[in-house]
Amino acid sequence: xxxxxxxxxxxxxxxxxxxxxxxxxxxxxxxxxxxxxxxxxxxxxxxxxxxxxxxxxxxxxxxxxxxxxxxxxxxxxxxxxxxxxxxxxxxxxxxxxxxxxxxxxxxxxxxxxxxxxxxxxxxxxxxxxxxxxxxxxxxxxxxxxxxxxxxxxxxxxxxxxxxxxxxxxxxxxxxxxxxxxxxxxxxxxxxxxxxxxxxxxxxxxxxxxxxxxxxxxxxxxxxxxxxxxxxxxxxxxxxxxxxxxxxxxxxxx
Amino acid sequence: xxxxxxxxxxxxxxxxxxxxxxxxxxxxxxxxxxxxxxxxxxxxxxxxxxxxxxxxxxxxxxxxxxxxxxxxxxxxxxxxxxxxxxxxxxxxxxxxxxxxxxxxxxxxxxxxxxxxxxxxxxxxxxxxxxxxxxxxxxxxxxxxxxxxxxxxxxxxxxxxxxxxxxxxxxxxxxxxxxxxxxxxxxxxxxxxxxxxxxxxxxxxxxxxxxxxxxxxxxxxxxxxxxxxxxxxxxxxxxxxxxxxxxxxxxxxxxxxxxxxxxxxxxxxxxxxxxxxxxxxxxxxxxxxxxxxxxxxxxxxxxxxxxxxxxxxxxxxxxxxxxxxxxxxxxxxxxxxxxxxxxxxxxxxxxxxxxxxxxxxxxxxxxxxxxxxxxxxxxxx
Numbered sequence: 001x002x003x004x005x006x007x008x009x010x011x012x013x014x015x016x017x018x019x020x021x022x023x024x025x026x027x028x029x030x031x032x033x034x035x036x037x038x039x040x041x042x043x044x045x046x047x048x049x050x051x052x053x054x055x056x057x058x059x060x061x062x063x064x065x066x067x068x069x070x071x072x073x074x075x076x077x078x079x080x081x082x083x084x085x086x087x088x089x090x091x092x093x094x095x096x097x098x099x100x101x102x103x104x105x106x107x108x109x110x111x112x113x114x115x116x117x118x119x120x121x122x123x124x125x126x127x128x129x130x131x132x133x134x135x136x137x138x139x140x141x142x143x144x145x146x147x148x149x150x151x152x153x154x155x156x157x158x159x160x161x162x163x164x165x166x167x168x169x170x171x172x173x174x175x176x177x178x179x180x181x182x183x184x185x186x187x188x189x190x191x192x193x194x195x196x197x198x199x200x201x202x203x204x205x206x207x208x209x210x211x212x213x214x215x216x217x218x219x220x221x222x223x224x225x226x227x228x229x230x231x232x233x234x235x236x237x238x239x240x241x242x243x244x245x246x247x248x249x250x251x252x253x
Numbered sequence: 254x255x256x257x258x259x260x261x262x263x264x265x266x267x268x269x270x271x272x273x274x275x276x277x278x279x280x281x282x283x284x285x286x287x288x289x290x291x292x293x294x295x296x297x298x299x300x301x302x303x304x305x306x307x308x309x310x311x312x313x314x315x316x317x318x319x320x321x322x323x324x325x326x327x328x329x330x331x332x333x334x335x336x337x338x339x340x341x342x343x344x345x346x347x348x349x350x351x352x353x354x355x356x357x358x359x360x361x362x363x364x365x366x367x368x369x370x371x372x373x374x375x376x377x378x379x380x381x382x383x384x385x386x387x388x389x390x391x392x393x394x395x396x397x398x399x400x401x402x403x404x405x406x407x408x409x410x411x412x413x414x415x416x417x418x419x420x421x422x423x424x425x426x427x428x429x430x431x432x433x434x435x436x437x438x439x440x441x442x443x444x445x446x447x448x449x450x451x452x453x454x455x456x457x458x459x460x461x462x463x464x465x466x467x468x469x470x471x472x473x474x475x476x477x478x479x480x481x482x483x484x485x486x487x488x489x490x491x492x493x494x495x496x497x498x499x500x501x502x503x504x505x506x507x508x509x510x511x512x513x514x515x516x517x518x519x520x521x522x523x524x525x526x527x528x529x530x531x532x533x534x535x536x537x538x539x540x541x542x543x544x545x546x547x548x549x550x551x552x553x554x555x556x557x558x559x560x561x562x563x564x565x566x567x568x569x570x571x572x573x574x575x576x577x578x579x580x581x582x583x584x585x586x587x588x589x590x591x592x593x594x595x596x597x598x599x600x601x602x603x604x605x606x607x608x609x610x611x612x613x614x615x616x617x618x619x620x621x622x623x624x625x626x627x628x629x630x631x632x633x
Contacts, residue, residue, distance in 0.1 A: 010482070012495070043480045048329075060484050060495055065477040067332060068486035068496075069325065070355050076322035080329030080337070081477060083313045084287045088333065088478050109318040 008032045008042060010063050017056050021208070021216025023175035023201030027122055028057045030178060030199075031093065034185035046081055046088045050074040050098035052129050054122035054201070057093050072102030075110045078117055090117040091189065096137040097127045100158055104136070111165035114193040120185065121158060121196065124203035132206030143210045158198045159250050168193030169253035174200040176224045177247060184249065191253035200227070200245060255453040262310065265447035272410040272436040273298035273340075275443055276366050277306060279414025280338055282449045285364070286312035287337035289326035291319055291345060294378040295434040296368035299340040320345035324352040328361050332485055334476035336418055340366035342434075343385055344375065346392070353427055354393030355487040357511060360463065360472070362421035362454060366414065366430040368437040371617040380617030381434040383541055383592035389429050390570050396508055398515035400522060401429040401570045403540040404436055408443040413567070419452040420522065424514055425471050431569060433592065435542040435619050464492025468506075469513035519571040526565040529555055533562025535632045536584040538577070538601055540566040543590050543620050550625035559633045569597065574604045581605025586632050588612065590620050 009032075018024045035042070042064040049055035051071035059068040065088075069077045074092045082090045092099075099107050099121045110117070126144055127133040134147040137158065141150040163170045169191040171184040181199060188195035202208065202219035213219045223245075230248030233241065263278055270278065277299050280288075288307060290300040300316070307314045313330070317323040320341055327337040341349065346367045356363055367389070371382035389401045400420050402413045410432060417428040457473035462483065465472050472492070475481040484494030489504045497503035515522065528551055530536060539547035544565045554561035564580055566573060581587060587605050589598035590612040598611035612628055614620050 043482075044478060046333075046477050059486060063482055065481070065483045066485065067329065067477070068484075068488065069328075070351055070487060073321060073325040073352070076317065076325035077329035079315065079317070079322070080287065080289055080326030080331075080335075081333040082329075083315055083326070084330040084335045084337070085333040085476075085478055105318050106322055109322070 002029065005029070005032045005036060008035065008063055009061055013061050016061065018053065019205040021202065021204035021219070022053070023124070024054055024057055024122055026175040026178060027120070027199050027201055028061065030182045031057070031120065031185055034182050034189060038186055038189060040089060040189065044087060044089055046078070046090045048074045048078040048081070048090065048092045050094040050103060052095035052098045052127070054093060054095035055098065057122070072098055073106065074098065075103060075106040075119065079110060079115055082115065082117055086116070089189070092117060092119045094121065095128070096121055096123040096125065096158070097135045100156055101136040107162065108165040111162045111167040111194045111196070114166055114168055116193055118188045118195045118197070121198045122201045123158065123198050124201050124207060125155070126203055126207045128203045128206045132210060142207070159196070162196045163251055166194070167196050167251060169195035170251040171196070171249045172198040172200070172247050174223045174227050174245070174247060175202070176220055177227065187253060195253065255455065257451050257453065258448045259451060261445055261447055261449050263445045265445050267442055267444050269440060270407055270443055271298065271438055271440045272404070272407045272432060273368065273438070274302055275407045275410035276340070276414045276430060276432065277302040278445070279411040280364070280418070281306050281310060283415040283418035284336045284451050285338050285418060286310070287327065287330035287335035288312070288339060289315045289317050289323040289330065289337070290339045291317055291323050291341070293320070293342045293345045295370055295437050296340040296342050296366065298437070299366060299368070320348040321352065324349040324365070327363050328352060328356055331361050331363055332477055332483070334478070336422070338364035338366065340368065342368050342370045343372040343382070346385055346388065350388070350392035353399070354395060354397060356427045357393070357397035357399060358487055359485055360425035360474070360511065361427070362425050364414070364417045364421055364428050364430065366432060368432045368434055370434050371615065377617045379434070381542070381592060381619055382615065382617065383433050383543070384596065384615070386431060386569055386593070386596045389431060396512060398512050399427045399429060399570060400424070400515065400568065401431050403431050403566060403569050405541055405544045405565070406436065407439055407441045410436060411443055411445070415449060415451070419450070422452045422454045423471070424518070425454070425474055426515060431541065433542045461492035463490055463494050465510070468510055469517040470510065471514050515571055522568060522571060523573045524567040525573055525576060526567065528563040528565070530562040530564060530580070532560055534560040534585045535588055535629055536562045536564055536580055537588045537590065537625065537629060538564045538566065538580070539590060540569060540597065543592060546620050546622040546625050547590060549622035550629055553626050554629060554633065559630070561629055561633065572600055577601055577604040581607045586610060588629055588632060590614070590625055590628070592620060
C-alpha cells in the first residue's frame with residue numbers, strides 16, 4: 001500500500017492476506033484513494049463485509065469501524081446499522097459468491113429499497129477462499145473445482161441485475177482500469193441511495209491455474225484485452241462482442 | 254451496569270391486551286428502538302403493532318426480505334447503538350440460528366420473541382406447540398449460551414420482554430422469550446406500572462470490547478460512530494477484535510468466557526416460582542402456558558387433601574439444575590407435562606434422583622387442566 005495512504009490502515013496490521021497476483025490489493029488501494037480524495041472522515045464510516053477473500057479488504061485493515069459478518073449477509077447487517085444511525089457512511093465490500101449467490105436476495109432487496117449505501121463487489125468469478133468452486137459469476141465453459149468439464153450455466157450480469165432492482169448508481173470496472181475504478185468508487189460514495197460497483201479482480205490461485213493462465217500477468221493481460229467501454233458496444237457486431245466484458249457506468253446517479 | 258428507573262411511556266394502569274401486544278409494549282418500555290422482522294404466524298401481531306409504536310417513539314422499523322435478513326439487521330442496529338429485537342415462530346427461528354451463534358460469539362445483546370407453534374416443518378401454523386426449547390439451547394453450531402424465558406400470562410409477556418432486554422444488556426447475550434401461540438393470542442388483563450427499571454450497556458472508552466481479565470466477565474460495549482475503530486467479527490478474535498483463527502488459546506479463552514459469563518451467574522439469572530412445594534409428594538414441574546393448567550391441578554388436588562406441588566420454571570436456560578436436584582431429593586415423583594415430546598423432562602431426568610414421569614402432548618392443543626389432575630392423581 002502506498003505510503004500516503006498509511007493513515008487509513010491500522011498500524012498493527014503489517015501485511016495483506018492476499019495471494020501473489022490477486023487483484024484485491026489494487027482494489028483496496030482504489031477504495032482508500034477514493035476516500036482520501038473525497039475527504040471522507042473515517043470515524044463516521046462503517047465498512048461491512050461478509051465471508052471470503054474480498055471480505056478481508058476492510059477487516060481488519062481499515063482504520064475505521066468494521067463489521068465482518070456471516071457469509072452472504074453483509075448487506076442485511078449494513079441495513080440495520082444504517083437505518084438506526086443514518087449518520088454512518090456505510091460501505092459494503094465483499095466478493096461475488098458472498099454478495100450475489102448466498103447473499104443475492106439481500107442484494108436485490110437493498111437495491112429495490114434504494115438503501116443509502118455503497119456496495120463494492122470484488123468479482124473474481126470463483127469461490128477463492130474455499131478452493132476454487134464454480135460461482136454464479138463463473139463464465140460459461142470455465143473450469144473450476146466443481147465444474148471440471150467446464151461451467152455449463154450462464155453467469156449473472158451483476159450490473160444488469162442490480163440496475164433492474166432499482167440501484168441509483170451502477171458501474172463495472174476491472175482492477176486494470178485503476179483511474180476509472182477509483183473515479184467510479186468516488187461517484188458511488190458521493191451518490192445518495194444504493195450504489196454498486198462491480199470490480200473484476202483476477203484470482204490466479206484458483207481461477208488462473210485451472211484455466212490455462214500460466215502466470216498472474218496473463219490474467220491481467222486478458223482482462224485488459226477483454227474489457228471494452230460501454231460506449232463502444234453499439235459500434236461492435238455480435239461476434240466482436242464475444243468474450244468481451246463491458247465496463248463503464250450503467251446508471252449515472 | 255447502568256440501571257435506570259424511567260417513567261413508563263404507556264400510562265400506568267390496567268390494559269386488556271393480547272400476549273403479542275403485551276410483548277410489543279414490553280419492548281417499547283425496555284427501550285427497544287429497532288425492529289427487523291418478517292411475517293410469520295402466530296407472531297405477526299408483534300410486528301404489526303411495533304411498526305406503529307416505533308414510529309410514535311422515534312424508533313426504526315424494517316420489514317426485511319426474510320428471517321435471516323431480519324436477525325442480521327437487528328445485529329447491525331445493535332452495534333450502531335440500538336436496543337433491538339425481532340419476533341418469529343419455529344420456521345423463522347430455524348432460519349435465524351446461524352446469526353444467533355454470531356450474536357453469541359460477538360456478544361451482541363438482542364431479543365428474539367419466538368411465539369412457538371406446532372412443529373416440526375411448517376407443522377400447524379395457527380396451533381400451539383412448545384417444541385423449540387432444545388433448538389433455543391443448541392440451535393447454532395459450537396458451544397455458547399443464551400438465556401431463555403418462558404411466560405405463562407399476558408402480564409409476563411410484558412414483564413419478561415422488559416427482563417429479556419435487561420438480561421441481554423447485562424450479559425451481552427441473545428435472550429429469547431419462548432412464548433407459545435396460546436399465550437401470544439391470549440387476551441387478559443395486565444398492569445403497567447408507573448416506573449420501568451431498565452439496564453443499559455456499559456461503555457468505557459478505549460477498553461477492549463471483547464475480553465475481560467476474568468473468565469466470566471462481560472466487557473464494555475461501544476457502538477459504531479463513536480471513534481473506537483471497532484473490529485467486530487464472527488471469527489475467533491482477541492480482546493480488541495483482531496481475528497485469531499490459528500490461535501487455539503484465543504479460541505479456548507473466548508469460548509470459555511461466553512459460556513461462563515452465563516453459567517457462573519445462573520443463580521442470579523434463573524427465576525422460578527413454587528406452589529405448595531415444601532411437603533409435596535408429587536411435584537409437577539412446568540413452564541409456559543402449561544403451568545396454568547398445572548397450577549389448577551395442584552390447587553384441585555390440595556383441596557382433595559393430596560400432597561401435590563408445582564415448581565414453575567420462568568427461566569428455561571440456563572437450567573435450574575440445583576433446584577431440581579433439591580426437589581428430586583424431597584419429592585417421591587416429578588411429573589412433567591409438555592407440549593413437545595419431553596424436551597425438558599429429559600433435562601430434569603439428569604438432575605432429579607426420584608422418578609420423573611414425562612407427559613407429552615403434540616396435537617396442537619393446550620394441555621387441559623383436568624388431564625393433569627387425572628395424571629397426577631394416578632401418581633399420588
